[in-house]
Amino acid sequence: EDLYSYDLVPFQSAVEGGARMIMASHVSFPEITGDELPASLSHVMLTEILREDMGYDGVVITDAFNMAAVTDLYQDPGEAAVTAINAGADIILMPADFHEAYNAVLSAASSGKIETERIDDSLRRILKIKLGRY
Numbered sequence: 001e002d003l004y005s006y007d008l009v010p011f012q013s014a015v016e017g018g019a020r021m022i023m024a025s026h027v028s029f030p031e032i033t034g035d036e037l038p039a040s041l042s043h044v045m046l047t048e049i050l051r052e053d054m055g056y057d058g059v060v061i062t063d064a065f066n067m068a069a070v071t072d073l074y075q076d077p078g079e080a081a082v083t084a085i086n087a088g089a090d091i092i093l094m095p096a097d098f099h100e101a102y103n104a105v106l107s108a109a110s111s112g113k114i115e116t117e118r119i120d121d122s123l124r125r126i127l128k129i130k131l132g133r134y
């Protein structure tokens with residue numbers, strides 16, 4: 001109840017106002033998601049709540065992935081990046097090791113661990129902003 005009444009009010013306003021990009025923070029909502037994952041890594045927060053419940057179809061960028069909220073959970077920057085993309089993030093900001101994150105995402109996309117449709121959705125949203133078609 002508090003989530004929708006207080007915590008998500010600014011995000012709902014941003015969605016209704018046509019925000020093209022929203023940053024997902026590393027705050028966790030265990031009472032909502034059932035785990036300690038930060039929102040930036042949570043499928044429940046990014047896909048189920050932000051995209052499905054709130055109707056957001058813009059770009060989701062994570063907060064910096066070199067922060068302790070992520071690096072304390074994931075020793076492998078690649079695993080963190082893949083988890084975030086599968087959760088619904090479109091852009092991973094400042095992974096602890098860019099090359100490791102990039103290679104992990106590339107490998108996950110090639111192997112099917114990240115579905116092609118998921119990559120296509122992110123590409124569509126990012127290009128829409130870059131080309132000014134929003």
